[in-house]
Amino acid sequence: DQQVKQNSPSLSVQEGRISILNCDYTNSMFDYFLWYKKYPAEGPTFLISISSIKDKNEDGRFTVFLNKSAKHLSLHIVPSQPGDSAVYFCAASGDSWGKLQFGAGTQVVVTP
Amino acid sequence: GAGVSQSPRYKVAKRGQDVALRCDPISGHVSLFWYQQALGQGPEFLTYFQNEAQLDKSGLPSDRFFAERPEGSVSTLKIQRTQQEDSAVYLCASSLEISGWYTEAFFGQGTRLTVV
Numbered sequence: 001d002q003q004v005k006q007n008s009p010s011l012s013v014q015e016g017r018i019s020i021l022n023c024d025y026t027n028s029m030f031d032y033f034l035w036y037k038k039y040p041a042e043g044p045t046f047l048i049s050i051s052s053i054k055d056k057n058e059d060g061r062f063t064v065f066l067n068k069s070a071k072h073l074s075l076h077i078v079p080s081q082p083g084d085s086a087v088y089f090c091a092a093s094g095d096s097w098g099k100l101q102f103g104a105g106t107q108v109v110v111t112p
Numbered sequence: 113g114a115g116v117s118q119s120p121r122y123k124v125a126k127r128g129q130d131v132a133l134r135c136d137p138i139s140g141h142v143s144l145f146w147y148q149q150a151l152g153q154g155p156e157f158l159t160y161f162q163n164e165a166q167l168d169k170s171g172l173p174s175d176r177f178f179a180e181r182p183e184g185s186v187s188t189l190k191i192q193r194t195q196q197e198d199s200a201v202y203l204c205a206s207s208l209e210i211s212g213w214y215t216e217a218f219f220g221q222g223t224r225l226t227v228v
Contacts, residue, residue: 102154
């Protein structure tokens with residue numbers, strides 16, 4: 001069963017505009033959420049995280065929002081840059097050692 | 113090295129062949145994870161080590177899969193009698209576990225296994 005879902009397989013956005021990536025989860029035991037970015041032929045790279053005690057975390061151009069009641073989180077990238085073109089994975093953890101459940105990923109393409 | 117290192121980067125195996133995939137985690141990282149990523153999907157958890165102890169192997173798809181980390185640093189994922197459905201990218205990740213707090217896992221570049 002897919003406990004973490006990214007329903008948009010792809011997203012195209014103009015350079016300078018906002019990218020919004022969405023992620024839904026079903027397991028209420030998840031208490032830590034992460035976003036990873038992946039370029040082709042490379043491993044995922046950590047981007048930003050949020051614990052369930054917060055509803056927002058910001059790091060430069062990246063902001064993650066968590067809505068626990070809706071079991072939904074989103075990643076905002078503003079402004080989007082061409083180097084942001086990559087696959088973005090949402091991941092969640094609910095155990096003491098950080099085993100991650102990943103979504104299927106969203107391919108972001110930032111056009112000039 | 114500074115990051116998680118995996119070898120080989122690419123492996124082609126004939127069906128029925130045994131393979132061994134190596135992971136060198138970041139020095140000092142207590143936790144080590146193996147994930148399997150099929151084409152077009154997100155990584156799926158295989159197994160977890162805390163130092164040399166394998167605390168969770170619930171994600172290993174069959175008894176053909178075996179992982180070890182005998183000295184609490186380098187880890188090897190072994191797949192016996194490979195099948196075509198084993199074709200995937202195998203990712204290793206390590207993290208510096210701090211009691212009571214989560215830290216992010218750092219991933220290696222992965223080993224792409226193709227079974228022909």
